[in-house]
Structures are given as C-alpha cells and as structure tokens.
Amino acid sequence: MLFNSMGFLIFFPTVALIYYLLPHKARYLWLLAASWYFYMQWNAVYILLLLSCTVVTYVAGLLLEKIKSAGDDGTARHRRQRVLILSAALAVSLGLLGFFKYADFALLNLNRLLSVLRLPRFTWEYSIVLPVGISFYTLQALGYLIDVYRGDIYAERNFFRYALFLAFFPQLVAGPVERSRNLLVQLYAPKRFDWENLRRGFLLMLWGYFLKVVIADRAAVIVNTVYEEPGEYAGFLVAAATVFFAVQIYCDFYGYSVIARGAARVLGIELMDNFNAPYFSQSVKEFWRRWHISLSGWFRDYLYIPLGGNRKGSFRRQVNLLTVFAVSGLWHGASVSYIAWGLLNGIWQAAEDLLSYVKGALRGALRRLGGAGEAGRENLLFCERLFKRVLTFGLICLAWVFFRAGDFSNALEMLRCMLRFDWIAIVDGSVYELGVNREYFRVLCASILLLGCVDYRKYRGADMASALLRQRWWFRLAAEVGLVFVILLFGCYGVEYDTSEFIYFQF
DSSP states (O other): OOTTSHHHHHHHHHHHHHHHHSOHHHHHHHHHHHHHHHHHTTOTTHHHHHHHHHHHHHHHHHHHHHHHHHSOTTSHHHHHHHHHHHHHHHHHHHHHHHHHHHHHHHHHHHHHHHHHTTOOOOOOOOOOOOOTTHHHHHHHHHHHHHHHHHTSSOOOOOHHHHHHHHHOGGGTTTOOOOOIIIIIHHTTSOOOOOHHHHHHHHHHHHHHHIIIIIIIHHHHHHHHHHHTSTTSSOHHHHHHHHHHHHHHHHHHHHHHHHHHHHHHHHTTOOOOOOOOOGGGOSSHHHHHHHSSHHHHHHHIIIIITTTTTTSSOHHHHHHHHHHHHHHHHHHHOSSHHHHHHHHHHHHHHHHHHHTHHHHHHHHHHHHHHHOSSHHHHHHHHHHHHHHHHHHHHHHHHHHHHHHHHOSHHHHHHHHHHHHSOOGGGGTSSGGGGSSOOHHHHHHHHHHHHHHHHHHHHHHTTOOHHHHHHTSOHHHHHHHHHHHHHHHHHHOOOOGGGOOOOOGGGGO
16 A cells, blocks of 8 residues: 555545544554554565564564573573574574565576586576565564664563554555664553644645655656666766656655654654755765665664774774675665665765865865955855765765666666767757656756755754744645645646555565
C-alpha cells in the first residue's frame, strides 16, 4: 500500500480514528494489526520474513538480558555466551537479508568466475524477489539487539509491543531506521488525542505529498527519458537530467520520510527527522550528516566506530571510512554501480581530509584578495560558502550518476556523454523534449525554488511548520488549502492516475 494511493487515504484516517476510540491498553495491539495488514498489501507471504526477524531478535534480546542478570557479566563464560547469542541472531537476520537481496548478485559473479576458469556454470531456476522493507526493518532489529547487548536499552518482554517497534507502518518499508531508545520507549506512553499533533501531522503529510507528486514524480519524467537511453543524449541534457535526479531522489525519499513523520505525529508518536537541508552542505562530510540521517547514524554507531573509527590513526580512519561507504553502497543494491557510488562518497570525504591544508592556503589567498574591512571579509565568506556548496553539489551529482544508472557500464557511458557538452542545447529548448512541456517545466522549477527557500530556512535553524502554525487560523487555512490545490492540479499521477512507487522501496 503506497502512501500516495487512494487505499492509504482511506486506510490511515480509519486507523487513526479507531486508535483514539480504543482503550489505551489496546491501542498498540490495534496499531500492530494495522501495521501487519499494511505490510501484507504488497505480498502476504512477506509477513513470514518479518515475523521471523521479529521472533529471532526478540528471543535473542531476552536471552542476552537473562545471562547478564544471572551473574557477573564480566566473567569469560558469560561473555562467550552473550557473544554466541548475538552472533547467532545476527547471522540468521543477515542471512535472510543476504539471501533475498544478494543471492542473484552472488550467483551472477560466481558464474562469471567459473566462465573465466572454464568450469561448468551453476544454474538456478528460481527468481528471487526482494521483499519490500526487509533492509530497513532488519537494520532496526539489529540495532535494537546490539543496544541490548551493550546495555544501552532494556530487552522488551512484551512480544507484541516489540513486534510493533519493528512493524510500525509509517516507517516500516523505507525508514527512518528508528532506534529503540526513541520509538520503543514511546510505545509505552499512553497517547491522548491532541489537536496540535493533528495539525502538525497533517501539515507534514501535505508537504511530503507536495515533494513526492509535484516535484519528484515530475522530475522523474525528465530523468527517465535521458537515463533509459544511455548514449542518446549529450552534454547539457545529461548534466541537467543528473541534477534533476538529485532533486528527484531527495524529494522522493524526503517526501516519504515527511509523510511517515506526519502520520506518526497524528498518532502521537515522534519519528526522527531523516533529512536536514543536505544540498546546502559545504562539504561531502556535512552532506552525509544531513542526508538519510538515520542510516548514516546507524552505520556510524554499529560499523564505523566498532571498526576503530578515527581512534587508530589517519590511515586506518580512511580505510574505515571507505569500508563503511562501500557497505552502504552494497546495502542500497546488489550491483557494482552502487558500490562505486558508495566508494565515491567515501573518496570525496577522504580527499577533503587530505586537502584540508589546501583549503587553509586558499582561504588566506582569498582573504588578501578580498581587501580589508568588514565588507571585504563578508564578501569573502559569502564567496567561499557559495563555492563550497557548488563544489559539494557537483561531487554529489557525479556520484549520483552511478546510483541512477544501475549498471556500471551505463554509468560510464553517461559520464562519457557529459564530456560531449552541447552548448546550443542550453538555449534551443531541447529540455522541453524530455517528456515535460514548457508549462509543467516552469511549475517544476517554481516548486524546486520553493523547496530551496524552505530548506535554506531549515538550514539556518528555522522550523517553517512551526512558523506557519503560529499564524492566524485564516492564514494557516489558506496555506493548507493552497497546498492541497497545488498537489491536485500539478501533481504527476502517471498513466490513468497510476501511483508511482517511492524509490527507496527497492532497497
């Protein structure tokens, strides 16, 4: 069931209404039943995988806490037992994820190796379909299990409450990857109906739908036209399509996250903000602190730091960084192009560290050129920030080519096409031949400009939703009604109003 489908627009208000009519003690059970139903709308069989992950990590969490409370956790025997339980649960959970997500990829590369060695190829007659959301709820379950092992969170004894923690429908299939210390703890507190939660949640959902159907799905038309025919377009059009893909994937994933936060807020639950104006970042390192914050934080806490983080010298830090981003790329998809995308983002950050002294020298030179006085320093700082943002955005877009192309050879072909820069395409109207006519192209650009203004205010620390909710009722109503009309009039709904899936559903 997609957020941008008519089914969800009936499902969610029904769930919320019954939720607040039920007694407090029964509400989490109702949410669990609704969440399982929501998930089964893709394929009812998928629920077995979700239940398997739930049971394995639930039991493992109880055993870890039982062993810890049974005696001195510092003894070698207790440590071995807890490590064995944690390792077994991780192996089962990651094994399920690995089979469904990477079996075809592993088999493909195995057959390539066998062909090189001139050995018989391995045949597999079954098609493995990736269950929706498995990457997200697996990471969430493993994060909980590691937190219990470390003693950062208690082991949840109520199976159904723990099951709701993994299956909570707003963030089940595409995140954010919530921590047990945030979501699991909130499931204990009784939730009363609150008009403020309803108003803020509704506004967040509206903004999410605007990002998805007005910007992301419209930009997708241009991106798909260019990227589905590698080599057919040159220079400016490929570069433009890549920039629009940067906008598309941001608005698509950010839109999902905002709708999820809004739906959860209506139910009285606060999910983490998964994006914080990432395209205003002044470095790739800052970009990854602001993009997909829940996943970046998960890899930092459960992979980067255990590998040694930055505690074992500069060289080891760069190795750890590249390892984490390679794994992040592989997490996004079983393809060499995704690994290349991850490695590029790691290489950009490593280069930023290694060239930090160049930045200092450049800053000194620019300061001398900028002249003396306060005005000169302000101009210098503005130019420096602008340069950093443009450079960072360019590096991120360059990496996005490998992410969108899906195939490594296609990505190289798109980069080769960029080198054939056709200046006339900037002014001859070629961009209007990419599936979006002039009027809708203007709507798309105006919508991106609005997003840029809102994000810039967010980057500066302002909460536009709070600012709007502080206005008079008639102003809020006009803004919300206007946003609804923009979504209905300018949203891109596909052929015969087919709903478009969110990009991150495939991961």
